Amino acid sequence: MTEISAVLHGNGNVSTDCFTRETPAAQTGSMAIHVARGADEWARVISESFVPLSLVTMSGAVTGSVRSSALGPAVTLSAVRVQGQSVAARTSRLVRTEPRDDFLFSLHLDGDGAVVQDGHEAVLARGGGVLYDSARPYQLIFPTSHRQLVLQIPRHQLSDRVGRVAEVCGRALPPAGPGVRVLAACVRELAETCESLTSTPRAELGVTTVDLLATVLRAALGHDVGPRGLPGRAALLASMRTYVRDHLSDPRLSLTELARCHGVSVRYTSELFAAEDSSPAAFIRAERLRAARRLLADPRYSALTVSTVATRCGFADRTTFTRAFVRAYGLPPVALRAAHGDQSE
Structure with a gap:
């Protein structure tokens, strides 16, 4: 089993050795690996890997890793593994001073966690997910060690497919839903295999994954029509x-x-x-x-x-x-x- 397989499929006691053998910011081709050994390093890693965030609280003895792969020109898939507790925030100040225009979808693999946005608190269940918007404040609350896979997608790619995306942000997508189950299986397999793919099939599978996410979001909004229901x-x-x-x-x-x-x-x-x-x-x-x-x-x-x-x-x-x-x-x-x-x- 590869090191990343151990991270994605192992139990909550996976050794941090599989991270510390990587360089702190290794990058090869379409893949980047960032490693943190402490709160300050983790604050830098999550901001560089996703969008600028403020670390509100965190346990001192933390080890974390983010392994990101490009799926086409603008979509990324990241495997995240953290040992320790943390609360990170996309504050109103950061939204104003460090603007971003992406949606992020987290597929929760292990541990306890929640995402808070627009007054909604999505408690994360294993195999479930949540969508959140980098253009509006949010909090990522993880009281225990955790693992997740994160898709980062430009706003237009979901807005064109779904429409009222803001209405589903910060709301938990439960793992029992058939659409979520299909999406979760796809994201897991893509995380396992994307680095063995050349750029063209990887980009095509990225499009397919965004389409699957859009299908799940449309179902969560209660409609099965195409983008925006436009005539x-x-x-x-x-x-x-x-x-x-x-x-x-x-x-x-x-x-x-x-x-x-x-x-x-x-x-x-x-x-x-x-x-x-x-x-x-x-x-x-x-x-x-x-x-x-x-x-x-x-x-x-x-x-x-x-x-x-x-x-x-x-x-x-x-x-x-x-x-x-x-x-x-x-x-x-x-x-x-x-x-x-x-x-x-």
Whole structure:
């Protein structure tokens, strides 16, 4: 059994040796491993691995590990293991001064814990989960050692699929629900196997996992319709936007491909975007640049070169990407990365 398998499937007495053999911030390809041996280190690890958090309370003798894997350009799956107790908070001040626009879904594997957001307290059961929003304050309360798997997903990827996502944040998704059981099995297996996959199937499985989560959330909201329950043209446009965001790395992504995949004409596809004062090409380019900007500003992806970021986001070459990036944001990609504390080319 691999070290990560022991973490994910072992009992509550798994030795911390499986963490301390890793370097404090090892990173290879699409995977990053962060290790903490104390409260101060853990505060840094959780903020760097997810979103900026404030450590409210914690036991002194704590050992923790976060092992994160990229599932496509913007979705990450992290295996978290902590020995000790802690309370971490995404405070109103951090929401204001360190803004983020992601949803996080925690699948609880072991230990006691709760997530509090918007006045709701989700007590975590083994095999159950909870969704919370980084754009609003929340607390993560763990009175005992715990293990969990955490999906971090850009807001638009769930909003396009679900709609009223805020209504389910901070509410426990019980493990007995059939949708939760399927989602939990998928997330566990993906955590086990994703590092043995190449980038394309890993990204495709990431899309599938987000789709499964959206299905669970729609059921929790009490409806089984598509995104937002939108009729006709609006629903088709929402579906096309989601398709673009899920396939940014595909060099074939274009107006023609978008129309073909949705069974409509090129002209009709253009009309849908024109009604929103846009075009398929402009939308694709804007979303690719947005994804690239996210990767460049995120320290979890500091090992990726600018050329690799360009390729992952669907640009043919670095020169084309740099020109488009400067037009959109007023500075080259390297300058943006340097502004976030990394000088990597």
